Every structure is written in structure tokens, then in C-alpha cells.
Amino acid sequence: xxxxxxxxxxxxxxxxxxxxxxxxxxxxxxxxxxxxxxxxxxxxxxxxxxxxxxxxxxxxxxxxxxxxxxxxxxxxxxxxxxxxxxxxxxxxxxxxxxxxxxxxxxxxxxxxxxxxxxxxxxxxxxxxxxxxxxxxxxxxxxxxxxxxxxxxxxxxxxxxxxxxxxxxxxxxxxxxxxxxxxxxxxxxxxxxxxxxxxxxxxxxxxxxxxxxxxxxxxxxxxxxxxxxxxxxxxxxxxxxxxxxxxxxxxxxxxxx
Ligand SMILES: C[S@@+](CC[C@H](N)C(=O)[O-])C[C@H]1O[C@@H](n2cnc3c(N)ncnc32)[C@H](O)[C@@H]1O
Numbered sequence: 001x002x003x004x005x006x007x008x009x010x011x012x013x014x015x016x017x018x019x020x021x022x023x024x025x026x027x028x029x030x031x032x033x034x035x036x037x038x039x040x041x042x043x044x045x046x047x048x049x050x051x052x053x054x055x056x057x058x059x060x061x062x063x064x065x066x067x068x069x070x071x072x073x074x075x076x077x078x079x080x081x082x083x084x085x086x087x088x089x090x091x092x093x094x095x096x097x098x099x100x101x102x103x104x105x106x107x108x109x110x111x112x113x114x115x116x117x118x119x120x121x122x123x124x125x126x127x128x129x130x131x132x133x134x135x136x137x138x139x140x141x142x143x144x145x146x147x148x149x150x151x152x153x154x155x156x157x158x159x160x161x162x163x164x165x166x167x168x169x170x171x172x173x174x175x176x177x178x179x180x181x182x183x184x185x186x187x188x189x190x191x192x193x194x195x196x197x198x199x200x201x202x203x204x205x206x207x208x209x210x211x212x213x214x215x216x217x218x219x220x221x222x223x224x225x226x227x228x229x230x231x232x233x234x235x236x237x238x239x240x241x242x243x244x245x246x247x248x249x250x251x252x253x254x255x256x
Contacts, residue, residue, distance in 0.1 A: 010190060010192060010205075010207060011073060011077075012050075012051055012071070012073045012074045012076075012077035012078075013077060013081075014165070014173065014175075014192075015050060015051060015074075016050075016051040016053070016077065016081070016082075017165050018163050018165065018175050019053075021053050025053075025057060027236070027237065027238055028238060029057065030238070031234070031238035031251065032054075032057070032058065032061065032110075032143075033061050035108075035141070035143070035253065036058070036061045036062055036108060037061075039107060039108060039139075039140075039141050040107065041061075041062050041107040041108040041141075042062055042063045042064065042107055043062070043063065043064045043066075043104070043105070043106045043107050043108075043137075044058055044061075044062045044064070044065050044066070044106055044107065044108045044109070044110065045065075045066045045067075045068065045103070045106045045108075045109045045110070045135065046058065046065065046066070046067045046068070046109075046110045046111075046112065047068050047069075047094075047095065047098070047109060047110070047111050047115070047132070048068075048069055048094070048111055048112070048113070048115030048116075049067035049068055049069045049074070049078070049090075050069060050071075050074050050078075050113060050115075051074055051077050051078050051081070051082050052067040052069075052074075052075075052078035052082050052083050052088065052090060053082055054067075054110065054112055055067035055078070055083065055088050055090075056082055056083050056084060056085060056088060058110075059083075059085035059087050059088045060085070062107075062108070063087060064087050064089075065085075065087060065088045065089070066088075066089050066091060066103055066106070067083070067088060067089070067090050067091070068090075068091040068092070068093050068094070068097075069092065069093075069094070070092065070093055070094035070097075071092075072092050075090050075091070075092050078090055091103070095119070095124075095127070095128040095131055095132075096131075098131040098132070098134075098135055099131055099134070105135055105136060105137045105140070106135055106136060106137060106140060107136075107137050107139075107140050107141070108140060108141050108142070108143065109132050109135060109136060109140070109141075109142045109143075110142075110143045110144075110145075111128075111132070111142070111143070111144050111145070112143070112144075112145040113145060114145065114146045114147055114211070114249070115146075116128060116144050116146050116212075116214065117146050117147070117149070117186075117211040117212045117213075117214045118209060118211055119212060120185065120209075120210050120211065120212055121184075121185070121212050122212055122218070122222065124212070125212050125214065125219075125222060126222045126225070126226065129142075129222055129223055129226040129228075130226045130227075133226050133227050133228060133256065136256050137256075138256065139255075139256060140256050141253055141254060141255055141256070142228070142253075142254040142256075143251060143252070143253050143254075144219075144251070144252045144254070145249065145250070145251050145252075146214055146249060146250065146252075147248065147249045147250075148242075148244055148247055148248055148249055148250060149181075149186060149213045149214050149215045150215065150244045150245070151181045152245075153244070153245075153248065154179050154180075154181040154186060155181055157179070157248055158178060158179050158180065158181075159176070159177070159178055159179075160176070160177040160178075162174055162175060162176045163175040169197070170196065170197030171194055171195065171196060171197065171202070172194070172195040172199075173192060173193075173194055174192070174193040174194075174195070175190070175191070175192055176189075176190075176191040176192075176193075177189065177190055177191070178191065181213070182213060183213060184212075184213055185210045185211065185212060185213060186210070186211045186212075186213045187208060187209075187210055187211075188208070188209045188210075188211055189206055189207070189208050190206070190207040190208075190209070191204075191205070191206050192204075192205045192206075192207075193205075216233065216242070216244065216250075216252075219252065223252075223254050227256070228254040228255065228256060229255050229256060230254070230255040231252055231253065231254050231255070232252070232253045232255075233250050233251070233252050233253075234250060234251045234253070235247030235249075235250055236248055236249040236250060236251075238251065
């Protein structure tokens with residue numbers, strides 16, 4: 001290993017590159033289109049939008065899209081590299097800001113890619129659910145996507161298939177994810193190894209996040225307590241009802 005160790009930050013570009021958006025949208029696109037249509041959604045907010053790929057997709061499904069994320073870097077990247085449609089508005093902010101920001105109410109609020117559990121504990125998840133509920137029009141819906149926190153499922157998938165990204169400067173990024181189940185909090189390790197053009201290790205970095213172990217039973221209870229009336233769960237294939245012994249992640253659609 002070389003002596004100089006540059007600081008490492010898992011940046012917006014790396015986040016964006018490690019997801020196969022085409023494959024993801026091939027699975028998700030029709031589900032979103034149909035549900036927005038049947039709910040007559042015109043105004044949509046995507047909270048925790050990351051690089052705003054969903055917001056850009058949704059811009060042809062609904063009239064107005066707001067995409068919000070507390071990471072200024074994600075928002076800047078989205079503005080420069082992702083968002084092309086004029087009906088997408090990018091905002092810097094998180095769940096806490098939802099109460100104060102003057103953006104009106106929405107027919108649909110989405111919160112995708114496991115954003116809700118990264119709030120870490122049940123108190124924060126519940127408060128996010130409450131602020132989302134307040135921002136919904138009568139008859140509006142909220143859609144959450146998060147991983148299946150059943151212990152057996154987390155343990156079976158405790159290592160994700162590593163991803164390899166080759167950059168033009170000759171660097172190779174090896175991205176590994178590791179999960180460790182906990183009854184209350186589940187640990188997620190994001191392990192990044194960067195090899196330089198001579199294949200020497202330039203960076204080895206581990207970022208650990210504690211996620212709220214958001215099992216369906218708990219999520220359901222919290223959502224009903226926050227005033228949502230009906231909740232429907234689909235597996236990550238977007239076709240079958242969620243089966244906790246089968247699906248690695250899920251979509252929860254909450255009706256007001
Ligand atoms: C795993 S990424 C998901 C991004 C995107 N929704 C997707 O599906 O690819 C989680 C995102 O949540 C954002 N985030 C973190 N804390 C948040 C909070 N308190 N409120 C809203 N978003 C938050 C992060 O900045 C990050 O962009």
C-alpha cells in the first residue's frame with residue numbers, strides 16, 4: 001500500500017454509478033406509472049431522492065415533481081448530470097424540513113431505495129411518517145421501498161455481490177456491502193477498495209450505518225398510528241404480494 005492515503009468520500013457519482021438504473025427501472029417503471037395513474041397523481045414529491053433518477057423518470061408520468069435530499073452534493077449532481085425535465089424542482093432538505101418548507105401538498109410522496117430505515121431509529125421513522133402524512137392531499141398516497149428485515153433474509157443475503165467500477169483514469173473501485181441483523185438496529189457496512197492504475201490499493205474504506213430494523217409488523221403499526229388507513233405490500237418484483245420468506249425488498253403503498 002502506498003503511503004499517501006487520500007480522504008475518501010462515497011460521492012454522488014459513485015452512488016449513481018453503482019446502480020444499474022436501466023435494470024432497476026425495467027422492473028419498477030410500470031408499477032409507478034400505473035399507481036400514479038390510478039391515483040390521479042399530478043403533484044409528486046420524492047424525498048431522499050439521491051441523484052434524482054426517479055424524479056426524472058416520474059417527470060413524464062405526472063405534471064409536477066419535487067425532488068428533495070439533505071445532501072447538497074446529491075442535489076448538485078442531480079442538477080448537473082441527471083435532471084433534464086423542466087417540471088422537476090430540486091430542493092435541499094430532509095424529513096425535518098418538510099414541516100416548514102413552502103411547497104404545498106402532494107398527491108403522491110415517494111421515499112425509495114431504503115431511505116426510511118437509514119433514519120436509524122423508530123422514533124425518527126415515525127416522525128418521518130407523520131410529516132409525510134401531513135404533506136399529502138386527501139386521498140393521497142405514500143410509497144416506501146425498503147429491504148426485508150426478516151432475520152433469515154438478512155442473514156441469507158448478508159453479503160451483496162461486489163460491484164466493480166472502472167474509471168477512465170485507470171482506477172478500479174470495488175464496492176462491497178455487508179449486513180448484520182440486529183433486533184432493533186441492523187448494521188450495514190459499505191466497504192470500498194480503490195486500486196490505482198498499477199493495481200496497488202490506494203484506498204480501503206469502511207463506512208458503517210446503523211439502520212432501523214423495520215419489520216413489516218412494526219412498520220404497519222407505526223403507519224396506522226400516524227393516520228394512514230390502508231397499506232398494501234408488494235415484493236421487489238413489483239408483481240407479487242410481498243412474501244417475507246421470498247422477497248429481498250418491498251414496496252409499501254400507504255393510503256390516507
Ligand atoms: C440509499 S439513498 C437512496 C436514494 C434514492 N432514493 C434511490 O432510491 O436511489 C438514501 C438517500 O437518503 C438521503 N437522506 C439521508 N438522511 C435523510 C433524511 N433525514 N431525510 C431525507 N433524506 C435523507 C441521503 O442523502 C441519500 O441520498
